[in-house]
Amino acid sequence: MPELPEVRTVVKFLNTLKGNHIRKIESYLPKMFSSELVDKVTNEKINEVTALGKYIIFHLDNYNLISHLRMEGKYFYKDYYEKTKHDHVIFTLDKGYLYYNDVRKFGTFDLKNKEETFTTPPLSNLGKEPFTITVEELNQKLKKSSRAIKTLLLDQSIMTGIGNIYADEILFLSKINPKTRGLDITISQIKELIKNSIKVLNEAIKEGGTTIHTFSTNEGQGWFQLKLNVHTKAGKPCKICNTIIKKEKINGRMSYYCETCQR
């Protein structure tokens, strides 16, 4: 499931394609990529690809194409044409083909005029990334909520970029129980949360992301799964204190944590 580090990895790869025009688009899933999008995007040039949280932004000539991979969306580039299973959108470029592949069909595409890109949903709903949020800004959002900190870390309108894997890892490093209410989080804990969010995300970016289910790119898979402390470690001993890692659903999201280290 692509979170900020995986999206950064994909964007790095997509930027190798900039300068290409999108000469033709085949959409096999109009619900995901409508014929109106096909018409508008055809013949536009990919000038730049950037990321915001978990969103990919293709900067075209007249529009910005916003892509979200959700659970299993992937981009593949080949210099030849070969439609495979679960390829839903195929972009013919000046040189080669870009394939959008998505087993669960959860991914989304939005097309925006340049000036409305960041001022309309979905991007206008996002909080800052952990790299730029301040302690005071995060405090303002957490202190009025009785929801669990795990849930709040997943709320993209508070901070953007963190998903289920990294939320568990960040809480472990910060020694915070995932069920702690937002309003019970102290200022020093907020400092820890921001510090560890940056640390975990940067390390994961360095590893090319985390491959737990199927995340991969043309560059291959990511390797951060080898550095996970708690996520997917149910039944195994905590690396710090040997307590067995607990697996528990919190507000509908599977969560992994150490009951001893995270109080």
Add this chain to the structure above:
DNA sequence: CCCGTGCCCTGGCGGC
């Protein structure tokens, strides 16, 4: 306004 729930979708896995 705030929060919880259900939905989208399909491969993989547990159970029998």
Add this chain to the structure above:
DNA sequence: TGCCGCCAGGGCACGG
């Protein structure tokens, strides 16, 4: 061995 049923999971619509 084979088949059925259930589950994961990000973001959004909806309802209390």
